[in-house]
Amino acid sequence: MSSPTVGVLALQGDTREHLAALREAGADAITVRRPAELAAVDGLVIPGGESTTMSHLLREFDLLEPLRARLADGMPAYGSCAGMILLATEIADAGVPGRAALPLHGIDMTVRRNAFGRQVDSFEEDIEFTGLDGPVHAVFIRAPWVERVGPDVEVLARAAGHPVAVRQGRMLATAFHPEVTGDRRVHKLFVNSLA
Template sequence: MVKIGVLALQGAVREHVRSVEASGAEAVVVKRKEQLDEIDGLILPGGESTTMRRLIDKYDFFDALKNFGTQGKPIFGTCAGLILLASDIVGQESAHLQLMDMKVERNAFGRQVDSFEAALEVKGIAEDFEAVFIRAPYVVEVGEDVEVLAVVNNNIVAAKQGQYLCSAFHPELTDDHRMTAYFVEMVEAAKKELAS
């Protein structure tokens, strides 16, 4: 059984843990960077990206997270987690982890009151995924190695690049665990590959 960590600095940690367990993997609540050595994959949950970055710096997670990704271990960023993965953020001089070749717009769909749900086709995962958007970002443009998985009103809301997966919505807030299960499969495949 693979171990999937949920970065527990801020955001919907408990819901992600539930979704990981429902998808047949072991969930680990990650509060110290040393724990990254014990897990096979990592979820960067939703929350507030600027606050999360401050906490990542405060608890000395930045280099450890970057190393985790560059050594081939999968990372799934949801909402604020998507922003943390991006190489470029509209209106910001510098991005955060810069692991995915994409440009994102923060709070692209508006404020909290503009939160909404949409039935999405997520390529290779679901034809009717009920996606919950809360102060969500979206991806403005992607590099050639990035595969677009889902779109809302011509805006990219889910994508994959190598071992990185991201969604602008919150897959952990419903009982549909197909997106998390897809990530679990990515982690299982990566673990086999890294072991060989």
């Protein structure tokens, strides 16, 4: 059986780190910047970065509607930090009108941007993560949290009482950055869902 091809949205953010993590987790990982590249992948990682900038670039690269369509058709996706924000159906405090973060409607949830505070409030913490053996060392950088989940969304981890990892079907999202820690269990969880 061949390895799944997983794209990493390569417009802005932790592209290189996710590519390495996905390869270590057993996937063929490629960058995605064009609709044709998006059409060729079995699943997609939307990395951390800046959600309003990523939304702007999705429009500029003519990827916004093709990405929404692939997600609506059931393409598996994993979003970390800004990726979690974009996978939401609703973004609380989405930003300045005209330059706001745009929801992709992948996971039935409301996400609040920068919920834990500014860059100076970034932190690391070991958290329990449902389905993984032992805690995950989570790195939160200007991180969001989930304020509402729909009935089909499973909360996998919490920090400060708020959901910070969720799954709906074959869509996964974390408020933290597992790609920077060397722990590949979250990426393996996603890659295994593509089988």
